[in-house]
Each structure stands twice: as C-alpha cells, then as structure tokens.
Amino acid sequence: MLTCKEATRLTSEAQDRDLAMMETLGLELHLMICSGCRRYREQMDFLHQACQHHPVRPAPDEKKSP
Amino acid sequence: MNSMNSDETGLTALRPDILRFARLQLRDDALAEDVVQDTMIAAMSGIDNFAGRATLKTWVFSILKNKLVDALRTRDRSVNVSALGDEEADFDSMFDTLFKANGHWLPGHQPAVWGDPEEDLSRQQFWQVFDACLNYLPTNTGRVFAMRELLDLEVDEICRELDIASSNCYVILHRARHQLRACLEKTWFGEGEK
Incomplete structure (x- = not known):
C-alpha cells in the first residue's frame, strides 16, 4: 500500500505526466481510504484551476473571437 | 496621426496585467520591466498584423509568453x-x-x-x-x-x-x-x- 508521502508525490506528478497503470491503481486505492490525501488532491487540482483563472490572464472565453 | 487608434489605447490599458504576469514569472522587477517594454514595442509595431483573430489581450499575451521564454533562456540570472x-x-x-x-x-x-x-x-x-x-x-x-x-x-x-x-x-x-x-x-x- 502506498504511503501518504508517496501519494502526495504521485498526485502532483499526475498533473505533469501520464502515470503508469500501476501508479494510478495504487493512488486510487490509497485515496479510497485516506481522506487527508483526497483533500490534498482536490487542493492540488484547485491550484491548477487558480493558475488557469488568474485575473491577469486573458479569460478562457476571450481566446477566440466569434 | 496624433491620435492613438483604439488598439493602441487598448495596449496601454493592458500594461498593468502584463507587468504583473511578468513579475510573477521572473521574480525580478527590473527584468520584468524590460520584458514588458519589449512586448509593448513588439505589439505596437505589429499592431497592423493584429487582425482580430483573437482578443487583443490574448494576442499580446502570446507575444509576452514568447518574450518571457526568451528571457528565461538567455539570462543566466533567470533560473539558477x-x-x-x-x-x-x-x-x-x-x-x-x-x-x-x-x-x-x-x-x-x-x-x-x-x-x-x-x-x-x-x-x-x-x-x-x-x-x-x-x-x-x-x-x-x-x-x-x-x-x-x-x-x-x-x-x-x-x-x-x-x-x-x-x-x-x-x-x-x-x-x-x-x-x-x-x-x-x-x-x-x-x-x-x-
């Protein structure tokens, strides 16, 4: 079973590369039983969303004119 | 001749956002000012090529991003x-x-x-x-x-x-x-x- 320390690392790496099947499986199994790491993943996802929606950036719907 | 057209006015209005973005990326105010200056000059001189395919801001940001990558690549002080x-x-x-x-x-x-x-x-x-x-x-x-x-x-x-x-x-x-x-x-x- 993955440790929380490993799960946090894989959670971050999943944003940067495709995880191997066994990594994904191990992470998902861990997240099923660990609320702390589930929150960690939600918050990692939120950080990415926040960076994408930073107010100085062009809004996503501004990227193409109709 | 002496009046800026609306795109040029729009460019000037975008400067604060461009600078804030450049500072977040470079974490070096002087370098960020240089890059923003380069970006504004490139945008001004290319404004006739801006054909409204994207919004002005999206277009300027695409210039800015290229300038930031250049700055990160060429200045040895950018990432140590x-x-x-x-x-x-x-x-x-x-x-x-x-x-x-x-x-x-x-x-x-x-x-x-x-x-x-x-x-x-x-x-x-x-x-x-x-x-x-x-x-x-x-x-x-x-x-x-x-x-x-x-x-x-x-x-x-x-x-x-x-x-x-x-x-x-x-x-x-x-x-x-x-x-x-x-x-x-x-x-x-x-x-x-x-």
Whole structure:
C-alpha cells in the first residue's frame, strides 16, 4: 500500500505526466481510504484551476473571437 | 496621426496585467520591466498584423509568453539551477516533519477542509494572497512552477530550457505545489483568518 508521502508525490506528478497503470491503481486505492490525501488532491487540482483563472490572464472565453 | 487608434489605447490599458504576469514569472522587477517594454514595442509595431483573430489581450499575451521564454533562456540570472539544490534540501527537511516514520500523515498535519475554494476565485483579496504565496516560494522553485502553470509549458520544454532531468522537474513542481498549498491554507483558508 502506498504511503501518504508517496501519494502526495504521485498526485502532483499526475498533473505533469501520464502515470503508469500501476501508479494510478495504487493512488486510487490509497485515496479510497485516506481522506487527508483526497483533500490534498482536490487542493492540488484547485491550484491548477487558480493558475488557469488568474485575473491577469486573458479569460478562457476571450481566446477566440466569434 | 496624433491620435492613438483604439488598439493602441487598448495596449496601454493592458500594461498593468502584463507587468504583473511578468513579475510573477521572473521574480525580478527590473527584468520584468524590460520584458514588458519589449512586448509593448513588439505589439505596437505589429499592431497592423493584429487582425482580430483573437482578443487583443490574448494576442499580446502570446507575444509576452514568447518574450518571457526568451528571457528565461538567455539570462543566466533567470533560473539558477544550482540554487535549486539548496531549496530542495530546505524543503525535504520540512516535508519530512509532516509524516510519521511509516510515511503517513502525522496527526494535525493533514490537509484541512477548504470549503468551497472556487468561490474565492472571484474575490480580489484572494488574488492578493495568492500572488503573495506565489512570491513566497523559493525563487527558483517559483520560476519553474510559473513556467509550468502560468506559461503553460510542458515538462519536456521546461527540462530542455533549463537543462534538467524530467525526474528533477517533477520533484521541483511537487515542492512548489506543496508549499503553495500550505501557504494558502495558512493565510487564506485557515480557520477564522478571513
């Protein structure tokens, strides 16, 4: 079973590369039983969303004119 | 002749956002000013080519992003790869204190409940805290993070620009996200601090 320390690392790496099947499986199994790491993943996802929606950036719907 | 057309007026209005973005990426105010100046000049001289295929802001940001990548590539002061090692050692000793010897969260160090953070994206105050937390990241770690999440470069491109191994890049990005998360939790999402 993955440790929380490993799960946090894989959670971050999943944003940067495709995880191997066994990594994904191990992470998902861990997240099923660990609320702390589930929150960690939600918050990692939120950080990415926040960076994408930073107010100085062009809004996503501004990227193409109709 | 003496009146600026509306695109040029629009360009001037975009300058504050462009500068703020460049500062977040470069973390060097003088360098950021230089890059913004270059971007404005390039945009002004190319404005006739701006055919409204995208919004003005999107078009200027595409110029800005190229200028930022050039700055990161050519100025040896932009990302100090050797200093990344020191930042890493500092992080590792902090990171280890969060976990028990068996690698699971120590009680009290688990991520806290954040409520509905998406709501905060529309609050100006949130972004002041967010930028402060970004700037609080160790300098080089913060630059690599911004290359990934603000310039939207792929890890392969970052590795190539900085000449570091991709495994190293993943570690740096995890470190950055971890510290950014912790900073937001402490300064914004923490209980009773809003």
